[in-house]
Amino acid sequence: MMLEAKRIHYRYNRSKEWVLEDISLEVNAGETVGLVGNSGRGKSTLGKIFAGQIEGYEGEVMLDGKPIPRGVYCPVQLIYQHPELAVNPKWKLGKTLAEAGEYDDGLRKEMGIREQFLNRWPNELSGGELQRICVMRALKPQTRYIIADEISTMLDAITQSQIWNIVLDYAKRNNIGILVITHNENLAKVICSRIIHLH
Ligand SMILES: Nc1ncnc2c1ncn2[C@@H]1O[C@H](COP(=O)(O)OP(=O)(O)OP(=O)(O)O)[C@@H](O)[C@H]1O
Numbered sequence: 001m002m003l004e005a006k007r008i009h010y011r012y013n014r015s016k017e018w019v020l021e022d023i024s025l026e027v028n029a030g031e032t033v034g035l036v037g038n039s040g041r042g043k044s045t046l047g048k049i050f051a052g053q054i055e056g057y058e059g060e061v062m063l064d065g066k067p068i069p070r071g072v073y074c075p076v077q078l079i080y081q082h083p084e085l086a087v088n089p090k091w092k093l094g095k096t097l098a099e100a101g102e103y104d105d106g107l108r109k110e111m112g113i114r115e116q117f118l119n120r121w122p123n124e125l126s127g128g129e130l131q132r133i134c135v136m137r138a139l140k141p142q143t144r145y146i147i148a149d150e151i152s153t154m155l156d157a158i159t160q161s162q163i164w165n166i167v168l169d170y171a172k173r174n175n176i177g178i179l180v181i182t183h184n185e186n187l188a189k190v191i192c193s194r195i196i197h198l199h
Pocket residue numbers: 012013019037038039040041042043044045046183
C-alpha cells in the first residue's frame with residue numbers, strides 16, 4: 001500500500017513561475033513522513049494535490065498504483081492549520097462530525113470533544129476545540145492517508161501533544177500513512193520516521 005506523487009509540476013493560473021517542479025514522493029501505509037520547507041515552497045499546494053483539491057497539475061498521484069477515486073469519500077484526507085476555514089459555518093458541529101457517516105463515540109471522548117460541543121456553531125468553540133473536531137472528522141474507517149498541514153501550529157504545547165498522540169496512535173492501529181507538513185523540524189524529528197525537504 002502506497003501513496004505516490006510522480007513528477008508533479010504545478011503553477012497557479014498559468015503563472016510563469018512553477019510552484020512545484022518535478023516533485024516525486026511517496027508515503028507507505030503506516031508510515032509518518034515529514035515534509036519540511038520554508039514558507040512559499042509549495043508544501044500546502046502539494047498537500048492539496050494529494051487530497052484531490054487541486055486539478056490541472058502535470059504528473060500523477062496514485063494510491064496503490066491507481067488514480068485516487070473521485071466523487072466518493074476521499075481516502076486521502078487533508079487537515080488544515082485553520083479549522084475555522086475548514087468547517088461549514090452554517091452547520092452545527094455534530095453535523096460536521098457526522099458528515100461522512102457514523103463516528104466512533106469512544107474516539108470522540110478520547111479526543112476531548114465534549115458532547116455539548118456537538119450542539120454548538122463553529123464560532124462557539126476555541127481554535128483548539130475546533131481543530132479536535134476537524135482531526136476527528138478525518139479519522140474515518142475509509143481514510144488510508146492523512147495530510148496534516150500545520151495542524152498543531154496554533155495550539156498550545158499540551159493540546160499539540162495530546163492531538164498528535166491520538167493521531168499517531170490511531171494511525172498505528174489502522175495502518176494509516178501520514179504526511180506531516182510543517183516548518184517545525186523539531187516536531188518532524190520527533191514524530192516522523194523520514195523527513196523530506198522541499199527546496
Ligand atoms: N490560490 C493561489 N493562487 C495563486 N498563487 C497561490 C495560491 N495559493 C498559493 N499560491 C502561491 O504558491 C506558492 C506556494 O504556496 P504554498 O501555500 O503551497 O506554500 P507553503 O510551502 O505551504 O507555504 P507556507 O509554509 O507559508 O504555508 C506561494 O508563492 C503562494 O503565494
